[in-house]
Amino acid sequence: MALFGLLGGKKTSVGLDIGSGIIKLVVIDHSGSEPELVKLATTEVATDAIVEGEVMDPGIVAEAIRGLFSTAGVKQKSVVTAVGGRDVIVKKIQMDRMKEGDAREVIRWEAEQHVPFDMANVELDFQILDPDSEGLQMNVLLVAAKRELVENRVGLLGEAGLAAAVIDVDAFAIHNAFELNHPDAMQGVVGLVNVGHEVTNVNILEDAVPVLTRDLSVGTRRFREDLQREKGLSAEDSERRRSPWAWSGRRRSSRPLRAAPAG
Numbered sequence: 001m002a003l004f005g006l007l008g009g010k011k012t013s014v015g016l017d018i019g020s021g022i023i024k025l026v027v028i029d030h031s032g033s034e035p036e037l038v039k040l041a042t043t044e045v046a047t048d049a050i051v052e053g054e055v056m057d058p059g060i061v062a063e064a065i066r067g068l069f070s071t072a073g074v075k076q077k078s079v080v081t082a083v084g085g086r087d088v089i090v091k092k093i094q095m096d097r098m099k100e101g102d103a104r105e106v107i108r109w110e111a112e113q114h115v116p117f118d119m120a121n122v123e124l125d126f127q128i129l130d131p132d133s134e135g136l137q138m139n140v141l142l143v144a145a146k147r148e149l150v151e152n153r154v155g156l157l158g159e160a161g162l163a164a165a166v167i168d169v170d171a172f173a174i175h176n177a178f179e180l181n182h183p184d185a186m187q188g189v190v191g192l193v194n195v196g197h198e199v200t201n202v203n204i205l206e207d208a209v210p211v212l213t214r215d216l217s218v219g220t221r222r223f224r225e226d227l228q229r230e231k232g233l234s235a236e237d238s239e240r241r242r243s244p245w246a247w248s249g250r251r252r253s254s255r256p257l258r259a260a261p262a263g
Contacts, residue, residue, distance in 0.1 A: 012038075013165070016079045018061065018156075020050040021197030021221065025068050027076075035180070041072035052198050052217055053085035055156055062159035069160075077162050083153055084170030084201060087146040089115050090213035092129070097138045100128060107142070115144045123150050129209055141210060143169055170194070171203040171213045179208065197221050 011031045017024040027039035045064050049057045091114050095103065107126050112119050122144050129139040154164050174194050179186055186208040194201040198219045204212040227238035 010078075010165075012076065014074060014076045014079045016065070016081045016157075016162075018050065018055070018065075018081065018153075019045070019196050020053065020199065020219070021045065023061075023064055023068055025072055025074065027072075027074060039072060039074070041068055041074075043068040043071070050198075053083070053215075055152065058152075058156050058159055062156060065157075065160040065162070069162075078165040079157065079162050080166040080168065081153065081157070081164060082168040082170045082173045083145060083149055084215050085149075085199060086215065086217075087117075087149045088169055088215070089117070089142075089144045090169060090171060090210060091115075091142050092209070092211055093140050093142050094137045095140050097133075097136055100131075103128065103140070107140075110140075111142055111144055114142060117144065117146055121147045123147050139209075143172075145169070170201050170215070171210065174201060175203055175205065175210065195219055 011029070013028045013030065015024075015026040015028060017026075021044065022042050023045055025039075025041045026037055029036045029038045043064055046057070046060050049055070049060045049064075055061050093110065093114055095106075095110055098106075103126065108119060108124060111122070111124055115122060123146075124142070124144050126143070127141045129141055131138070150167055153167060157164050171192075174192050178190075178192055186205070188207065190205045192201075192203040192205065196219045198217065198221050200216040200219050202212070202214045202216060203210055224235070224238045227233050227241055228235065231238070231241075233241070
């Protein structure tokens with residue numbers, strides 16, 4: 001499930017994670033029996049160019065993305081990316097049981113009861129969670145994002161000379177990665193927490209189904225500032241304590257790794 005686009009069976013795909021502190025680029029090879037991570041590169045982004053997932057200075061961020069692609073030697077221009085934050089809603093709802101095609105006709109009306117945005121300016125997608133059940137009601141996972149958020153991401157990629165093949169949701173990307181690498185751990189209740197520079201993604205799953213998804217406005221930047229204030233540390237010392245293995249400006253994986261498919 002994704003807000004925008006389809007991968008379309010390509011042999012390789014490029015993933016781009018635009019974080020508030022670091023932009024990450026990966027290349028995934030789909031030609032084998034399992035997706036394989038064959039390249040990883042990162043670059044730092046200027047302070048306050050991105051705040052809580054919102055791009056404040058598209059020119060600076062686009063330039064950083066172009067530089068990252070150039071340094072990594074990646075020529076492919078079609079990318080998979082994701083959005084998150086307060087302008088994205090993920091919610092499990094119930095609807096009268098119907099076929100997927102019929103549900104697509106009425107989902108916007110159903111979403112009006114659950115999404116606190118102007119529905120005229122929202123991108124929607126959904127997935128029926130229990131398609132084989134026979135009850136009168138069905139469980140549906142609903143995802144909604146403000147259209148402006150999606151359009152801004154598409155515009156940013158365009159300024160960087162790229163195009164969006166898929167725009168997913170941060171929480172689903174984390175879910176996909178965990179499920180692919182730890183399939184035996186998906187039964188019961190699982191909590192996934194991704195601590196970013198300014199935003200922390202929390203995804204609670206029950207039997208592989210998201211039941212609670214939240215993006216919290218706290219991350220490693222807050223931890224670093226707390227260390228500076230409480231311990232009297234410099235910015236460099238607090239960063240070392242927060243992250244002893246701290247990311248270098250650009251890194252590549254030393255060996256291929258399994259990777260989760262998008263969507």
